[in-house]
Amino acid sequence: MQRFVYADNSATTSLAPDVLEKMMPYLTKEYGNPSSLYSFAAKPKMAVEHAREQVAKAINARTNEIFFTAGGSESDNWAIKGVARAMKAKKGKNHIISTKFEHHAVLHTLDALKKEGFEVTLLEVHENGLVRPEELEAAIREDTALVSVMYANNEIGTIQPIREIGEICKKHGVIFHTDAVQAVGNVHIDVEADHIDLLSMSGHKFHGPKGVGALYCRLGVLPQNLIDGGAQERGRRAGTENVPGIVGIGAAIERAVATIDERAERLSKIRDHFMDEALKIERSRVNGDRVHRLPANVNMCFEGVEGESLLLLLDANGISASSGSACTSGSLDPSHVLLSIGLKHEVAHGSLRLSFGEETTMEDADYILSVLPGIINRLREMSPLWDRIKREEAEGKKA
């Protein structure tokens, strides 16, 4: 039987069996609506509040600062639109600072706000994929309503200087939101020490279920509602609670946070081994800072090949991976993240993202390494672009 290696944990993760087990009663017999008064609804209600404690504890927040949502995108939309609109209405503030390589859940939300008249400054992330705190500080204005900087990038895995950013925001009295969808469960997060005012997360990125997320919102920070309706979530996020999902995200974050250190140590070894070996392939490069990086993220470019072809040939070998090429992004442009760190289009088209996870072994990485050079050679043999690169290389040597 062909080997199967799942290396796309940044896209989604498996639902952990022990998490599913905790969800099962709420998918079956404990179906009561937590808002109901009768005793049959007491258990689901308690389960939701227990999950809130689990999420709060994982990031050093208070339980009344946690609000459940339908996922990371909703949390980002709510935090950004909610704070921006509230700050405009209350204080006339009209300016938002973010970065060029945010997830589309942030960037497209900012585009929507621009149409409402907001001004947006997107910070450069430079060749290493890191925001420079001094550039953030310089961009803050009198009318800055919000700073939104992702905790860790979803494509190149770079971890931002969140604490420094938080301190700057606190100093200037600006609200600070971070999209921590890729970071939660993979790095230690402390919203107090990091001075984070709002934080988005998504359950299925750390072995919880899909369709559930959370927004941490510091006491006293009052974003406008995104979803109006019933009085759930203390009147701030309407809709009958997704009880099994909420139980799932609570159980998943607890188990993920408990194993961060051992996983980080094990996976960063696999990651570094992979990158060192794959860099032996001619004309390859690692994208993003190698030190300030998620422990399980690999992002590399191989010149002269195109990402979609690379992914399909990996898939033919049982390997699930991702790329930032135009053909895989669903648009005609390669990934905005790779362009934001200064890659040329033709180099960005040849990108490969591997995101390892708790199930990944060193043998899995070695298996990928055993097939990758052959696949790249095969595509390069077909590639007129590779011929050109080699020709220019030879001419360069002569000159």
Next chain:
Amino acid sequence: MYTEQVMDHFMHPRNMGELPDANGVGEVGNAKCGDIMKMYLKIEDGVITDCKFKTYGCASAIATSSIATEMVKGHKVEEAVALSNKAVVEALGGLPAHKIHCSVLAEQAIKAALADYYTRQGIDYRPILGDLEDHDCEHCGTCGV
């Protein structure tokens, strides 16, 4: 997402490589947009006796160029002139909407190679093939770079 035919041509490309004695060579596309196709034709007595391709691009770019070589190899030059991107798409059992441009590229690669052939013969290709589009990034506009 892809038909069996596309996957077959992607996994097992036909006529891949270079043709040293080609008398018509054409290259279209550009690296910035993520696909380049190069076609080699060997034409003798009005018949395409051999055809090879090299392609940098996604699976559908590789598959369309592979099947295009099969559709012209062994055929008369006039038939290659008449090859349309639609015929390429049909032969592959369809392409996703956002990949249709790959079939256009395959048609254009064949036409560019034919144009080169005619030019080498001292024949003005324009009455036969029409004005070939310019494929510089600046003139394409499809991806907005």
